[in-house]
Amino acid sequence: MTFLIQQTLLYAVPLMIVALAGVFAERSGIINLALEGIMIFGAFVGVLFVRLMQEFDVFTDAARNGDWLTLQGLELMAMIVSAALGAAFSLLLSFASIHLKADQTIGGTALNLMAPALVLFLVRILANQNTLQMQTGDAASWFMIKKTTLGFDKTADLGFLGETFLHKVYLATYLCIIIFVVLSILLYTTRFGLRLRSCGENPQAADSLGINVYRMRYAGTTISGALAGLGGFVYALTTTNCSANGDVAGFGFLALAVMIFGNWKPLNIAAASLLFGLFKCIAAAYSTLDINGDGVYKLAEIGISSHLYRMLPYLVTLVVLAFTSKKSRAPKAEGIPYDKGSR
Amino acid sequence: MKRLYEKEGTQKLLASLLSIVIGLTVGAIVIVIVGLSKKNIGVTGVWDGIRIIYAGILSTGREAGKLTWGFNPQSLGNMLFRATPLIMTGLSVAIANKTGLFNIGAAGQYLMGTMATLMIALSIPAGTLPGWIIWLLSFFGGMLAGALWGAIPGLLKAFLNINEVLACIMTNWLAANIVTWGFDVSNFKNIVEGTKTGYVYKTTYGLTLVDGNWVYVDGNGIATSKMGLDLLFPGSQVNGGIVIAIVIAVLVYILLNKTTLGYELKACGANRHAARYAGINDKRNIVLSMAIAGALAAAGASLYWLSGNTEFYWTTYQALPAAGFNGISVALLAVNNPIGTVFTGIFMAMLNIVGQTLTGLTAYNEYITDVIISVIVYLSAFSLVIRMWLSGRKKKAAITPAAPVAQDAQKGGENA
Numbered sequence: 001m002t003f004l005i006q007q008t009l010l011y012a013v014p015l016m017i018v019a020l021a022g023v024f025a026e027r028s029g030i031i032n033l034a035l036e037g038i039m040i041f042g043a044f045v046g047v048l049f050v051r052l053m054q055e056f057d058v059f060t061d062a063a064r065n066g067d068w069l070t071l072q073g074l075e076l077m078a079m080i081v082s083a084a085l086g087a088a089f090s091l092l093l094s095f096a097s098i099h100l101k102a103d104q105t106i107g108g109t110a111l112n113l114m115a116p117a118l119v120l121f122l123v124r125i126l127a128n129q130n131t132l133q134m135q136t137g138d139a140a141s142w143f144m145i146k147k148t149t150l151g152f153d154k155t156a157d158l159g160f161l162g163e164t165f166l167h168k169v170y171l172a173t174y175l176c177i178i179i180f181v182v183l184s185i186l187l188y189t190t191r192f193g194l195r196l197r198s199c200g201e202n203p204q205a206a207d208s209l210g211i212n213v214y215r216m217r218y219a220g221t222t223i224s225g226a227l228a229g230l231g232g233f234v235y236a237l238t239t240t241n242c243s244a245n246g247d248v249a250g251f252g253f254l255a256l257a258v259m260i261f262g263n264w265k266p267l268n269i270a271a272a273s274l275l276f277g278l279f280k281c282i283a284a285a286y287s288t289l290d291i292n293g294d295g296v297y298k299l300a301e302i303g304i305s306s307h308l309y310r311m312l313p314y315l316v317t318l319v320v321l322a323f324t325s326k327k328s329r330a331p332k333a334e335g336i337p338y339d340k341g342s343r
Numbered sequence: 344m345k346r347l348y349e350k351e352g353t354q355k356l357l358a359s360l361l362s363i364v365i366g367l368t369v370g371a372i373v374i375v376i377v378g379l380s381k382k383n384i385g386v387t388g389v390w391d392g393i394r395i396i397y398a399g400i401l402s403t404g405r406e407a408g409k410l411t412w413g414f415n416p417q418s419l420g421n422m423l424f425r426a427t428p429l430i431m432t433g434l435s436v437a438i439a440n441k442t443g444l445f446n447i448g449a450a451g452q453y454l455m456g457t458m459a460t461l462m463i464a465l466s467i468p469a470g471t472l473p474g475w476i477i478w479l480l481s482f483f484g485g486m487l488a489g490a491l492w493g494a495i496p497g498l499l500k501a502f503l504n505i506n507e508v509l510a511c512i513m514t515n516w517l518a519a520n521i522v523t524w525g526f527d528v529s530n531f532k533n534i535v536e537g538t539k540t541g542y543v544y545k546t547t548y549g550l551t552l553v554d555g556n557w558v559y560v561d562g563n564g565i566a567t568s569k570m571g572l573d574l575l576f577p578g579s580q581v582n583g584g585i586v587i588a589i590v591i592a593v594l595v596y597i598l599l600n601k602t603t604l605g606y607e608l609k610a611c612g613a614n615r616h617a618a619r620y621a622g623i624n625d626k627r628n629i630v631l632s633m634a635i636a637g638a639l640a641a642a643g644a645s646l647y648w649l650s651g652n653t654e655f656y657w658t659t660y661q662a663l664p665a666a667g668f669n670g671i672s673v674a675l676l677a678v679n680n681p682i683g684t685v686f687t688g689i690f691m692a693m694l695n696i697v698g699q700t701l702t703g704l705t706a707y708n709e710y711i712t713d714v715i716i717s718v719i720v721y722l723s724a725f726s727l728v729i730r731m732w733l734s735g736r737k738k739k740a741a742i743t744p745a746a747p748v749a750q751d752a753q754k755g756g757e758n759a
Contacts, residue, residue: 092721102724105445106675110721113672117713124708125377249661253447253512260509307524310660314513314520318499325505 002164004281009169012277013176014235018255019262019269020180021227026264027187028220029200029213030097031335033108034090035228036252037115040244041089042229043236044119046082047132047244050074054135063142068149072171075143075237079172079230086229087222089115094221098214101337112252120246131245139242145169172234179230183223184266196220200331203338213338228252261317263328272317279313354733355678358726362676363690366719370396370711377707384706392705396715399697405704418700420572420579422692424650427584428453430688431643432670434595435493435636437679441599442632443612448496448511449640450667451518452489456641457655458522459488460648461543465531469549469563478565478649481546485645486638492518493637494630501626507633515667519660526657533559533654542654566651584646589685591642596681608632640667672720691716 025032062070096102123132147167187193198206199216207213262269371393378389403413432449439446464481496510533542549563570583599605610618611628619625677683698709
């Protein structure tokens with residue numbers, strides 16, 4: 001059960017963050033199909049940063065001595081760098097969409113093509129192979145929080161909650177949850193959030209009240225890029241052992257699907273991400289899942305093919321959508337370049 | 344000449360060509376920057392790289408250290424071979440775009456076409472039917488599978504208002520899992536060639552009865568007819584598939600522009616509610632459009648896998664075929680024009696070959712061509728701006744002579 005919850009969180013949290021990235025862009029009126037590309041770019045930048053920082057003795061010494069404060073600081077810095085450069089990469093999309101009034105689906109697709117090409121090109125030149133990894137050690141030994149890092153003894157029993165949430169977890173996961181909550185509150189209870197949302201629903205009305213629609217859309221897309229870059233690095237850190245190979249296995253498109261599934265609202269998006277994470281985890285580990293701790297692997301005994309388990313998240317999504325899509329409403333003015341002269 | 348220049352179609356074409364030129368130039372600039380920053384690539388290396396970027400399709404290798412140029416039948420043939428699936432998936436996305444739908448599910452439809460084609464081709468025992476009938480059965484079977492699979496997001500959108508992007512992404516991954524499952528429980532896995540159980544047999548393998556057991560024997564199966572193209576381009580993988588793809592592109596063009604159905608599909612794309620007001624059944628058209636798009640993408644898969652020299656890696660549940668997503672770039676660059684997708688598809692395949700030539704002959708790697716393609720697609724988003732710029736230059740010249748005429752008219756009015 002502990003394993004189930006931990007793995008679900010590891011998969012669901014980057015999905016939530018990238019889906020929220022999509023929400024920020026689309027709520028301000030820009031269709032952001034480039035989530036996949038920005039994730040790939042953010043993952044690459046974060047891994048490259050960690051790799052470069054490992055050249056400094058400060059961090060290799062800290063790894064050897066078990067000085068976990070410095071290492072978590074490195075993780076934090078890598079997250080900030082990947083968010084910043086993800087925002088910079090998304091400027092390509094926002095500049096084309098807002099200033100040049102280009103077709104946003106094309107811009108997003110172009111970034112989705114550009115990111116893996118650029119990343120693989122640079123990775124080949126830097127590392128002479130197709131994957132960029134940490135120079136020494138791996139994500140688990142450097143960044144994972146275990147019982148021992150918190151001062152407990154190796155064999156101490158922390159109870160169910162302690163074992164699940166304090167042992168073998170990453171700081172990045174919890175930070176992302178906090179960022180998700182803070183930004184959702186920002187979107188719905190602050191003036192900035194209200195103005196952002198109005199630019200996606202009726203930019204002409206917003207403009208008539210003096211809101212600078214262009215600046216709001218830039219803000220929305222830049223926040224979107226930052227979150228997507230951050231999500232990409234957290235995905236690389238927790239799921240692919242801090243390595244970048246120019247591919248995130250369709251995660252960005254899945255986040256797009258989660259955003260539409262969640263009807264562009266943060267709470268629904270969180271629920272949808274957890275659903276996906278849960279089913280993905282079951283699909284990967286169903287034969288070793290001990291649901292109620294009695295030593296019996298129930299799911300393995302039922303004999304359903306592993307292929308069906310892997311299809312479950314998508315089937316369940318379609319079934320739920322069949323019942324809930326009547327109320328699905330995209331932001332009204334998304335995808336339409338804002339022209340001051342039109343009505 | 345002037346009226347040809349002012350036509351919208353010409354301006355779109357010029358905008359696309361301009362994007363291509365700028366994209367290639369950006370690639371050349373990246374080559375120069377990387378060449379200057381890495382020590383093992385000298386000025387000759389950079390110059391070689393730039394020449395291959397622009398004319399790599401004509402490169403015939405190295406002789407005494409210098410690049411040689413000429414007619415390279417292998418490169419050109421392979422370019423046409425690789426262009427076939429790109430043209431078909433490009434057509435799939437283009438026809439969906441014309442109907443106002445974004446077919447991001449081309450990858451899933453491609454996979455379903457692959458499964459249907461390979462299963463039909465490999466399960467008919469060799470010799471029971473003439474080869475060309477088996478080929479036709481597999482081809483149309485693949486198209487049918489793709490049409491049915493593409494109709495699913497169409498039905499969900501038309502009747503349940505589910506966003507087609509979401510439905511397509513879900514069906515993509517469902518297709519990947521279904522295909523893996525289908526081949527996993529089948530006996531099409533290659534057990535004849537020792538280490539290849541991860542692959543399905545090539546279609547050249549035919550099911551033959553040997554000593555009372557059904558086994559797969561190479562050479563007894565089917566492959567697309569070469570149609571004489573292997574004489575033009577010896578040593579390459581080209582076959583008649585490219586001819587079929589071009590014919591289908593022309594048929595799609597005729598469908599969209601010369602038939603009533605095509606007109607209805609375009610009307611639904613332009614304004615769904617107005618089309619409904621005019622009496623067009625918009626729900627039926629959405630489903631039909633997605634079905635046609637699915638059939639086209641699956642036809643691309645059929646043509647690729649029936650060529651007889653391609654093996655399908657069936658454990659595909661973790662990654663979707665790139666052909667599905669490259670079709671989006673092909674359609675976007677061709678501005679959704681079916682005839683344009685033929686040229687854009689061939690162009691993308693050419694860049695693909697150029698990338699391989701680059702890896703083979705220089706110290707650069709093939710991803711630079713992917714960078715070039717992405718820059719070209721990015722610039723094609725600016726086509727509106729480029730077209731305005733192109734037409735703006737003409738408008739400025741027309742305005743200035745009008746001013747003195749207006750002044751004369753004013754003076755004349757004052758006098759009278």
